[in-house]
Amino acid sequence: MPVIDPDSAPLRTGTIYPAPMAALVAGRSSRKLGEAAGLTQYGVNMIILQPGAAASARHWHEREDEFLIVTQGEMLLVDEDGEHPMRSGDCAAFPAGQANGHHMVNHSDSEARFLVVGTSIDGEVAHYPDHGLKVVLGQGGPRFFHEDGRPFSDGGG
Amino acid sequence: MPVIDPDSAPLRTGTIYPAPMAALVAGRSSRKLGEAAGLTQYGVNMIILQPGAAASARHWHEREDEFLIVTQGEMLLVDEDGEHPMRSGDCAAFPAGQANGHHMVNHSDSEARFLVVGTSIDGEVAHYPDHGLKVVLGQGGPRFFHEDGRPFSDGGG
Numbered sequence A, B: 001m002p003v004i005d006p007d008s009a010p011l012r013t014g015t016i017y018p019a020p021m022a023a024l025v026a027g028r029s030s031r032k033l034g035e036a037a038g039l040t041q042y043g044v045n046m047i048i049l050q051p052g053a054a055a056s057a058r059h060w061h062e063r064e065d066e067f068l069i070v071t072q073g074e075m076l077l078v079d080e081d082g083e084h085p086m087r088s089g090d091c092a093a094f095p096a097g098q099a100n101g102h103h104m105v106n107h108s109d110s111e112a113r114f115l116v117v118g119t120s121i122d123g124e125v126a127h128y129p130d131h132g133l134k135v136v137l138g139q140g141g142p143r144f145f146h147e148d149g150r151p152f153s154d155g156g157g
Helices: A017-025 B019-025
Strands: A027-032 A043-049 A068-073 A074-079 A082-088 A089-094 A103-105 A112-118 A124-130 A131-139 A141-146 B028-032 B042-047 B064-072 B075-079 B082-087 B089-095 B103-105 B113-117 B124-128 B132-138 B141-147
Touching: A043 A103, A068 B064, A074 A112, B042 B103, B075 B113
Parallel strands: none
Antiparallel strands: A027 A043, A043 A112, A068 A089, A068 A112, A074 A082, A074 A103, A124 A131, A131 A141, B028 B042, B042 B113, B064 B089, B064 B113, B075 B082, B075 B103, B124 B132, B132 B141
16 A cells, blocks of 8 residues: 555654764654655655754765655754754755755754655765764664764763 | 755656656646755655646556655545545655556645655666556656557557
8 A cells, every 4th residue: 555654664762872962862753654665765754853852963974865854843954054944845955975964953842743865875974063973874783983983982982 | 055945946847758648747847856956866856736637647667666745735646456535744655666556646626746756767667557558767768668568659659
């Protein structure tokens, strides 16, 4: 059945982020709609943000194109150029390799949602300019590093 | 600037379809939002349907995953299983290779819109089960064939 029941995709909470970044995304949850519907060539995820929650730390991808559309409520796109208000129906795109760290933040007092599309490249690297960190997204799970290459560990990295 | 101004993408009208199918999509226009924003790994197109217009003939793709979200108004998804009403916020997915010919039709009396995501594979083949035709989507432009392999020509094919 092509029409997607959002509840067919498990509600995911939690984060891969280490402590310095994890607090940002408290109040975020998501559903992998594309995967639930059998798509394999790109991911399509519904991101649900409670008031105050960010969808991610500000980040940019080396090799993966990213696209999003706001589907409910209002939020801010925050990037190197500042804050950009977005509301339901508004779209944004982040071409691979453009070093413009960005994230979506729900500054409203109501739940807000967006749909995000992204390719999934094994070994992809994403950068977090506010934290001096980067992550390698491989099949063995995410591995965080300082931007100078030293492995990052929650304990004392 | 990541936030997309839809007017930054030229409004496209017309169709690659030969006469038997072209009448279906009178009243359809589109904007290539992803391309306008610099994305190259998948297409993201806004499809605008006037009342009575279909977005395409019923079709399915051999190798390209397709995803869509209705962003304005109401329409029908028509596939091998019949008609499925969809409204703003509803999503659908069509994994590559599933021979379920489908299209979106605006049966309402108001303009309706959806956003469609698709990979773009050179030499992709799409099938049109209502017309006994298929198309090869190569860099030299689309080429239509009967399903038995004979080239199709508008004139007497």
